[in-house]
Amino acid sequence: MKNKYFLLALMAVTTATVGTADAQECLGTGTCAVSVSQYPTATQTTSSTAFVAIANDMYAGEFALCNVTAGVNYQWSLCSADGGNAPYDSQLSLYNGTTNVAICYSDDNCGDDAKIGWTATFTGTVKIQVTEYDCIANTTPTTLVWRTMPAVGPDAAVGNVYTMGTISSVHSNPHVVSARINNSGSTTFTSLPVTLTVSGANTFTNTQTIPSLAPGATVVVTFTGYSSTATGTNSVTVSLPADNVTGNNTMAVSQVVNTSSENYAYGSVPTGGVGYPTGAIEVAAKYYANAATSLSSVIVPFQVAGSVFKVKVYNGGGTGGGPGSLLYTS
Structure with a gap:
């Protein structure tokens, strides 16, 4: 099987997931380094089963300190459906408030935003930290909300x-x-x-x-x-x-089957993308071909007209499955 990377400079939409704001996650890897910047300065406490704001003017790179009780289910969210707001690709990291040991991580849980769900294993404090992907600080006002969740049994x-x-x-x-x-x-x-x-x-x-x-x-x-x-x-x-x-319990997506093209996006209208505020970046999307073939075109949608970009094609068999040797550049 042949595989190739199309490397797109600046920004290309390659949406490959569909998410729900109801879901939550507690990934065991991916947490960023613990920040030294706490905001708000007061320790947070809630018993509300409805989402309440920790702050609506946090910055990426800051953490909030929260009281938790063993056995209680907690959710922290930046999802707009929950009342959160992060106008950038956000991450959440959860740590033990005393030892700074990583507990949970979330990224791209609802679109490009994060939501952590965790059942407290101790009574004490935790740090919930907001970052922009990939562990970047910024000065964009961000709304972080949290709540307790009643025990729902199997879900x-x-x-x-x-x-x-x-x-x-x-x-x-x-x-x-x-x-x-x-x-x-x-x-x-x-x-x-x-x-x-x-x-x-x-x-x-x-x-x-x-x-x-x-x-x-x-x-x-x-x-x-x-x-x-x-x-x-x-x-x-x-x-x-x-x-x-x-x-x-169920999620369905529609998939078009044709003879000649492949696309990660669902439909023809981009609903998200990746980019960088300044300078140039390279974004790679991996495609497969099960037989020898020729590449005739690459379509790259942009959110802003007039963007300058370049298309590169790499062999897909590089170290760790990443891009290998450069085959073509526009």
Whole structure:
């Protein structure tokens, strides 16, 4: 199988996920270095089950100190649906307030914003830190909200589906889908089945089992690849067994199958992107071809007209799966 990177200087939209603001995550890796800047200066306390603001004028690079009680479920959110606001690609990191030991991390949980859910394992304080990706400080006013969550029992959620909006019946087979599964409840799941169902122009079913998923934990499940030989539209659905909260047990995305093009974005209207405030950056998107082929065009949508950009094509077999040797530059 051949794989190539298209490296796009400045900004290119390569959306590959669909998320829900109801989901939460508590990733075990990715936390940024602990900041020395606390804001607000007062220690925060809440027993509210509705989201309340910690501050609406925090900056990325600052942390808030919060009291927590063992056994209580807490959520911290920058998601607009929860009342948060971060007009940039945000991250959240949670630490023990005394030892600075990392507890949880969240990135891109709701669009490009973060939301942490955690059941307190001790009574004391935690630091919840806001950063701009990748662990950058800024001076953009940010609203961070938090709340307590009643024990809901078993609640597994499909947080994201990772696939492509357009695949090729000639070059994309087999196509591999993965999904991020969150335990948003208060009980541990064991032997949790996660099912991928492809319907429409092509059909396929595959089930993977998560051995164990603790409250607040998140795992990415990768399914067996499938082949789409018929052109048309696939419905790609990831589902979980029914539990106490059924509204987050299923997520479906639409996938166009044609003969010649591949695209990470869903639909024709960009809903997000990546970029950098000043200077130039390079953004890589990895595409696969299962046979020898030629690249005829690369379409790069921009949010602002008149942007200067350059397209580079790299071999996809570099160190760690990253870009390898440069094959072409525009």
